[in-house]
Amino acid sequence: MLAQADIALPAAARCGRAPTWDVGTGTLLWTDPPSRTVHRFRPGGGNATMQVPQPAGGAKPRSRGGVVLHLAEGIALFDAHGETRTWLAYWGREGFTGGATLVDRRGRLWASTVRADEGGQGWLVRVGPDGSAGVLLDDLRAGLGLGWSPDDTRLYVADAGTGRVDVLDFDLATGSAGNRRALCEVGGEPAGLAVAADGAIWTAVRDKGELHRYASTGELLDSVPLPAKRPTGLCFGGADLTDLYITTATDDVPEPGEADGALLALRDLPEGLRPHAFTG
Template sequence: MNHPRIEVAVREHAALGEGPTWDPAGRRLIWVDILSARVHTYDPESGRRTVMATEQHVGAAKPRAGGGLVVNLRDGIGLYDTDGAFRWLVHDAEPGRRGNDAAVAPDGALWAGTMRYDETETGGSLTRIAPDGAATRVLPLVACSNGTGWSPDGRLMYYIDTPTRRIDVFDVDGEQVTGRRPFATVEEGVGYPDGLTVDAEGAVWVALWDGAALRRYTPDGRLDRVVRLPVRRPTACAFGGRDLRDLYVSTARTGLTRPHPLSGSLLVLPDAGQGTAATAFAG
């Protein structure tokens, strides 16, 4: 266990802060508050912030290669242009279901997860969205589709269905993933695995919902580091900043009767490691 410096990047009262993503073109950190239907941005050099309201609960927001954002909404995948104009890329409404975490693969496709509001065990899925909007459901019948990320060489994909307590790993073959197998398991009593990011050494960082901590697993699945946090419900993490060495952590306060004053804020661990450049959605 180590004791890095933990700072507050953005003091906020997000109900369900999620999905921090570094946008290298805009030199900003993008994150969402799912239940408040808000997309936040933060420029760590200038301190400038923006907040954009969406019409639906928003599980994730990622930069697009040509500017603007791709968003994982309640009823499907939407696109925002640089002028704020919105259009649907994939409209797939299902009562009682919403978009959750999402990530962009090295080939520029979006992998978008869903879950049911009542968290039914088989009510969610993980779908690959090609830049032209072609959707391929890769994993049906999941409970709470969460962290997704790729090894630095793009040959492995990591994935979390939170109630399983596992981080799983797949082999990547072009647009396909195969050979699903457990990579690491989070034992009972220390929280649930939520969002993840992969650093330049191929290690997997995982936020522990209800665990007040981050964990780092080496490429062979060994627990390497535990970082204790002041908030009970960290949700996801991502490297950002000019040199991709600062680890940003989104947090939540939903469901807590006495949340910590920083619950819902965006935290940062300066110089926590070395991240890799995120790929923008190619659509």
């Protein structure tokens, strides 16, 4: 039986999203798109915020310092002080915003877009350190989670619009992905995705207030109830990558409680995969 999640940071976020462990600084990056804020949480310390000009669907560390942000209109680089913005890839399209964001072992960025009503036509793009971009999928309903298998041969996509986690064959050397197929039906709306070193796949089910853990074959292994009604994303973090951090929302939650909008943590789990920094 897995332990219950605790409140790591009482944040009252409107819609916390995209938690990302920054190995270099030992901090957790996360965003609140409706509030146009990017957060950096230091366990046992404070939570710094940065205002950004657009909703940020994700923030990832850069190997050169600073962060790369998945904004509503594209991918932008920010320096370490958050003062200088440089567009790396721009695709401004009315009615769309950032979905999921992930960096592969070669330092390339992968980003999905979501239509505001989650009605489809979202796409998945690969962005190189030099800003070169290529579309891999163009039919996502609400692609809100991305993850790799431990051996880098699979790319997982959690789509809240279809209620599925899909899997694609992935080639690390070329950065290509294809042969998309269903891995498992979640029985709800999967939001966020995290993969453990043993290959198990975690996703938050945002309309049920719980976490699911799946085997790489698609078999449901665990269902963990949460104290928050609307979980929105998750990632492994901590010094040993054995803590699972979970973002949550207050938007669309009637009578939110203390845990709604907070940053939660599920402790002492099997180790998660080590995250990577963007090399651009």
